[in-house]
Amino acid sequence: MKHIKTLTTRDLKESMKKGGCGECQTSCQSACKTSCTVGNQSCEKMK
Amino acid sequence: MIHQYKNNGYNIVMDVNSGSVHVVDDIVYDMIPLVEPLVTGGVKDADTVKAAVLACGNLRYEEKDILEAVDEVLELEKAGVLFAEDVYENAITDFKSRKTVVKALCLHIAHDCNLACKYCFAEEGEYHGRRALMSFEVGKKALDFLVANSGSRINLEVDFFGGEPLMNWQVVKDLVAYGRSLEEPHHKKFRFTLTTNGVLLNDEIMEFANKEMANIVLSIDGRKEVHDRMRPFRNGSGSYDLIIPKFQKVAESRDQMNYYVRGTYTHNNLDFSKDVLHLADLGFKQISVEPVVAEPSEEYALREEDIPQLLEEYDKLAVEMLKRQKEGNGFNFFHFMIDLKGGPCVYKRLSGCGSGTEYLAVTPWGDLYPCHQFVGNEKFLLGNVDEGIVKTDIVDEFKSCNVYAKDKCKTCFAKLYCSGGCAANAYNFSGSVNGVYDAGCELQKKRIECAIMIKAAMAEE
Numbered sequence A: 001m002k003h004i005k006t007l008t009t010r011d012l013k014e015s016m017k018k019g020g021c022g023e024c025q026t027s028c029q030s031a032c033k034t035s036c037t038v039g040n041q042s043c044e045k046m047k
Numbered sequence B: 001m002i003h004q005y006k007n008n009g010y011n012i013v014m015d016v017n018s019g020s021v022h023v024v025d026d027i028v029y030d031m032i033p034l035v036e037p038l039v040t041g042g043v044k045d046a047d048t049v050k051a052a053v054l055a056c057g058n059l060r061y062e063e064k065d066i067l068e069a070v071d072e073v074l075e076l077e078k079a080g081v082l083f084a085e086d087v088y089e090n091a092i093t094d095f096k097s098r099k100t101v102v103k104a105l106c107l108h109i110a111h112d113c114n115l116a117c118k119y120c121f122a123e124e125g126e127y128h129g130r131r132a133l134m135s136f137e138v139g140k141k142a143l144d145f146l147v148a149n150s151g152s153r154i155n156l157e158v159d160f161f162g163g164e165p166l167m168n169w170q171v172v173k174d175l176v177a178y179g180r181s182l183e184e185p186h187h188k189k190f191r192f193t194l195t196t197n198g199v200l201l202n203d204e205i206m207e208f209a210n211k212e213m214a215n216i217v218l219s220i221d222g223r224k225e226v227h228d229r230m231r232p233f234r235n236g237s238g239s240y241d242l243i244i245p246k247f248q249k250v251a252e253s254r255d256q257m258n259y260y261v262r263g264t265y266t267h268n269n270l271d272f273s274k275d276v277l278h279l280a281d282l283g284f285k286q287i288s289v290e291p292v293v294a295e296p297s298e299e300y301a302l303r304e305e306d307i308p309q310l311l312e313e314y315d316k317l318a319v320e321m322l323k324r325q326k327e328g329n330g331f332n333f334f335h336f337m338i339d340l341k342g343g344p345c346v347y348k349r350l351s352g353c354g355s356g357t358e359y360l361a362v363t364p365w366g367d368l369y370p371c372h373q374f375v376g377n378e379k380f381l382l383g384n385v386d387e388g389i390v391k392t393d394i395v396d397e398f399k400s401c402n403v404y405a406k407d408k409c410k411t412c413f414a415k416l417y418c419s420g421g422c423a424a425n426a427y428n429f430s431g432s433v434n435g436v437y438d439a440g441c442e443l444q445k446k447r448i449e450c451a452i453m454i455k456a457a458m459a460e461e
Helices: A012-018 B026-040 B046-056 B063-078 B089-096 B136-148 B165-186 B203-212 B224-230 B240-253 B273-281 B304-326 B346-351 B392-399 B423-430 B438-460
Strands: A004-007 B002-007 B010-015 B020-024 B104-111 B155-162 B189-196 B213-219 B259-265 B286-291 B359-362 B367-369
Touching: A004 B063, A004 B438, A012 B346, B002 B026, B002 B438, B010 B026, B010 B438, B020 B026, B020 B438, B026 B046, B026 B063, B046 B063, B089 B346, B104 B136, B104 B165, B136 B155, B136 B165, B136 B359, B155 B165, B165 B189, B165 B203, B203 B213, B203 B240, B213 B240, B224 B240, B240 B259, B259 B273, B273 B286, B273 B304, B286 B438, B304 B438, B423 B438
Parallel strands: B104 B155, B104 B359, B155 B189, B189 B213, B213 B259, B259 B286
Antiparallel strands: A004 B020, B002 B010, B010 B020, B359 B367
16 A cells, blocks of 8 residues: 555454453463553463 | 654654555655545545645655555555544444453562662562562462453463562562462463562572573663662662672573563653663673662652653664664664554554453552552552452543543544553543553654564664
8 A cells, every 4th residue: 555554454344253351361370460551461372 | 543653764654554664765654644634535436536745735756656646545545544534432432342351460478679770669678568578378279360350361371570579589480380280180281470679599599490491571770870870779888899700690591582671761860862772781681670660759760851852862772673684683672663464453552451351460468459659548448368359440441541531532642552541540640540641652653663663673684
């Protein structure tokens, strides 16, 4: 495309189908402890 | 839902519902607000959209370029990566009402501390209560409780927290050994983590931590004067000089991975990007510096009028990080890390941190709370390691907490990245775990914008 460059992202709608296994890390166990940041976590199945 | 913004020379269009991110030229950037109401209103025919865009007359570009750009925009719409519908609300309601398991514990191994940090939400380790150390027996029951309540989940997380956990180090070591002994028979895998102020760190502790701890969080605020002002010993003297060489040794001994130097910025260091860069200049590669959460009456609390400067600081930091990255001297900043390709599924994104359901905090005497931030607030006492969770109504309240339960989140572009924010902050500032902490939201949104700008810039390389 000439006008648009799309970054590679996970298809969130698709993630509804196989998601929700719950094996991922609990957010606050990383570095935060005073905020909630989820978008930076990795999916255990995609590691 | 579309969120578009300009940052560091990049025009960025986020298609919130699909999770897609597009870097666009000026024509598309100016056109999106014209096309969005058409497409979401059901008008998708290329000729009709083109005619409507041209008729609007607001775009001062060549007609040929405008028409070409409309085709590209509609192509993305067709592919489901632009103007995607929100199809998640029902799914998350079902998901949240499922039976949950406990998968992580924050063990308050010591309600005592050898520092007297001014902003400590734990009240210098005591959490509005008494000084106490967790016994091995209580810790053992906590791990048994975790295993028994974790269902089929394999990975279990245990953070040794405080106060200062190194003040009760032998119990930490004994609990790690006990946890390891549970792994094989129960088909579980423990990920232990440690949060420490570093005062008692020594070679023996480092060696053990490097063997057993999946992550280690080292508390330091940045520049010496900033750190020492907020993180003094109980006699008032600063702790910076003592901990720096130890933290540098930890970072190197872990090959600059699986640790964070973690600081808190306050009203006293609104120029906090300098603290982040100071830590980077000291050689640290994994850095997290976060806004203080405090009662508005505290002199160090962030104020509404501080927000514009803080937003600018994030922008400045993002630009400097990119520069250093290109020079081969990059570092990670926790709040700018975003995993676009391999990030969490939509259920995780909508359901938040798991406090009160999947994640619980345990006091030294074995009481259970929804998370470390609620410890000491009797209203949120859930039960204890002997009897398990008694107050299931509180768990249900946390269980219902999700992005769609919060009116302000429903229409926010950041909802799939922050998951509705911290329940403790929401409770402290709005009186409800289903509320929001507005100042925190402003900062969070800026961090997401910066993080995505960095991804856009890196994609250009």
